[in-house]
Amino acid sequence: MRTLILLRHGESTWNARNLFTGWADVGLSPRGARQAEECGELLRAARLVPEAVHSSVLTRALDTATLAVRGAGCRGVPVHAHWRLNERHYGVLQGREKSEVREEFGEERFLLWRRSHDAAPPPVAEGAPGDVSDDPRYAGVPRDLLPRTESLADVTARLLPYWNDAVVPDLRAGRTTLVVAHSNSLRALVAHLDRLGREEVPALNIPTAMPLRYDLGEDLVPLVRGGGYLDPRAASAAAAEVAAEGFRSSRTSR
């Protein structure tokens, strides 16, 4: 049996303001940093010691990985960071308040952009904020691979090469493997692992800072579809809050 732990970063400063974030590199809020430390404590209590750690290159995921690994009591485990685990690029929606987008474009379009398999928001223009082609962090990535918007299907296509080439070898070597990523890169990964049908994808919401454990068979198929959150009750309440984003006003700062 192989053990995989999926973890969405803690609350970011833009999550707290209900803003579409995507590839915008915002940090954890103070609450998000505390959540990340608590994830480590949950891992430690469940006797889950990550032996391999993968993260996106975005600060909110990297900081969550560092805090959670430290909280779990394991030091010296390198964090492998890769852009293919980044959040979905949200195109022109990045930086916009979710309720405002729903009001401007209507509920149907809002939900399609946010949760469907194949709809992508309009792309950011070349050179506009949100275009990362000149960002030194992505200097090694061929320009034509850098997105200016993405659907969930696009995220799946760019994520799977990293999954197959970097994460699967750790799992096959028997390492307890932690992947720290984002709402939509983790939706893409869960949909892949659980072989979700397109009609199941819109209802899938990944809460921030809730470790999700998958035990996988030799064929890397989950022994239990959907895995199991270490704190199932808190995770289900938090996932319902994620689903409600855009239908309520932003959180007051905590």
Ligand SMILES: O=C(O)[C@@H](CO)OP(=O)(O)O
């Ligand atoms: O804005 C984003 O990048 C993500 C995560 O906050 O949003 P959503 O969960 O709405 O896809």
